[in-house]
Amino acid sequence: MKLINSLTVAFGKAMVKALKLAGRDAGNFPGLVLWTLNKNYLKVFSADCPIIAVTGTNGKTSTTNFLNRLFRSLPKRDDGKPLKVITNMQGNNLDTGIGSMLLQYCDMSGHIDADYLVLEVDESHVPVIFKHFKLDTLVILNFFRDQLDRNGEVETLILKVQKFLKTYKGNLVLNADDPNVARLGKANPKNKNVYYYNVEKYEGATEELYEAGEGRFCPYCGEALVYDYYQYSHVGRFKCPKCGFGNIEPFVQIKDLDFDNSAFTIEGERYTAKHMGIYHLYNLSAVYAAAKLYNIDHKIIHKVFGSFEVNNGRLERFETADSSLLLNLAKNPVGANMTLRLLNQDKREKELLFVLNDNIADGRDVSWIWDINFSVFKGVTRVITSGTRAYDIAIRIKCSGYDPEKIVVLPDLDQAAEEIFKNGGVKYGIANYTAIQPTRAALKRYISENGGGKEK
Numbered sequence: 001m002k003l004i005n006s007l008t009v010a011f012g013k014a015m016v017k018a019l020k021l022a023g024r025d026a027g028n029f030p031g032l033v034l035w036t037l038n039k040n041y042l043k044v045f046s047a048d049c050p051i052i053a054v055t056g057t058n059g060k061t062s063t064t065n066f067l068n069r070l071f072r073s074l075p076k077r078d079d080g081k082p083l084k085v086i087t088n089m090q091g092n093n094l095d096t097g098i099g100s101m102l103l104q105y106c107d108m109s110g111h112i113d114a115d116y117l118v119l120e121v122d123e124s125h126v127p128v129i130f131k132h133f134k135l136d137t138l139v140i141l142n143f144f145r146d147q148l149d150r151n152g153e154v155e156t157l158i159l160k161v162q163k164f165l166k167t168y169k170g171n172l173v174l175n176a177d178d179p180n181v182a183r184l185g186k187a188n189p190k191n192k193n194v195y196y197y198n199v200e201k202y203e204g205a206t207e208e209l210y211e212a213g214e215g216r217f218c219p220y221c222g223e224a225l226v227y228d229y230y231q232y233s234h235v236g237r238f239k240c241p242k243c244g245f246g247n248i249e250p251f252v253q254i255k256d257l258d259f260d261n262s263a264f265t266i267e268g269e270r271y272t273a274k275h276m277g278i279y280h281l282y283n284l285s286a287v288y289a290a291a292k293l294y295n296i297d298h299k300i301i302h303k304v305f306g307s308f309e310v311n312n313g314r315l316e317r318f319e320t321a322d323s324s325l326l327l328n329l330a331k332n333p334v335g336a337n338m339t340l341r342l343l344n345q346d347k348r349e350k351e352l353l354f355v356l357n358d359n360i361a362d363g364r365d366v367s368w369i370w371d372i373n374f375s376v377f378k379g380v381t382r383v384i385t386s387g388t389r390a391y392d393i394a395i396r397i398k399c400s401g402y403d404p405e406k407i408v409v410l411p412d413l414d415q416a417a418e419e420i421f422k423n424g425g426v427k428y429g430i431a432n433y434t435a436i437q438p439t440r441a442a443l444k445r446y447i448s449e450n451g452g453g454k455e456k
């Protein structure tokens, strides 16, 4: 068996090396080949360090990047060397992507020498990956409808994670305000290491459900859940009037939100953040809860919260001499609605760039755009649509009552980038999964050719 493991590792490493020599990123490929040969290939790897994993529909990449930055900021090892933190920051979050990444870091016996492994994991792959690894902490962010073609219904996905959790005894960090996530706290009654986080009611919270949401019924008794308020989508202060589900005392809560100064309080201390979108605050609350479990110093948290930005199409800013565009990824209606909320919070006039693709990784079905809440567009003077489904998103926006004269359809991304920057001023950008990197590239190309980056 050992010999087979060593051969698997050697073969995998050879593939990674060959790809690198060819100037290519390892991506999913080596893992995919090993998986094709042996469905249980992940068991060739071993690690002694704590493994922290982040899963959920939205916010995985950002949360994983923040945790990675926090762990990397910890004091050095006793031998003076910096801590070794291994992470899949590029978002290769399926078992094959994680396998490919581990091949690059393991020795010939498959052992990974690190101080921490911080992994972003696709919801449906949690049981597959952690069948082979001892998971120390699992952070669960939220469950929304996303890429239905691939993931199936939300409930099926939650049940899959729940089944895994039935025997899991490690730390479980859960969003107290998402009933889809909070219900998992009882998956294994023997697990005492369950911790909840949330964010205090914010100024944009509503009494009625404002956007399409999931999980309006109690998972235990089937009664309709009652909400004091909704923060966004179905995330908010909920309770089951029959069995009391939702009566949760959080381990970490973000309080005293000050949107003008991008500041908030956790456990009596004041922190600042680069962005104050409500969903970003939920991510930070999750990050803080995980950091607390590892006794990370508040000074380090201060620094990371106040200065770190993911800049991978997640609230990333692009500047020209007379214009500034804030780009955000949206894979599903909730993600798009979050960016529209930010746009509406901004009192200035602005233009919106919306890039929609329908490649396989996006799910070919783009009907989710009909669940985006475009009805309250505040101060949007023009919309540019682009991507392989530029016309679909234009029609969707027109049907919400927006003046079609103000919509410009340009499927070519370079033309769209030129058009959005034409007038100067405030811009917002939304792009879906396979559209986000090409959109970033087109915006960067425009800026490098036409000059940009005003001094801040």
Ligand SMILES: [Zn+2]
Residues within 6 Å of the ligand: 218, 219, 220, 221, 222, 223, 240, 241, 242, 243, 244, 245
């Ligand atoms: Zn109930």
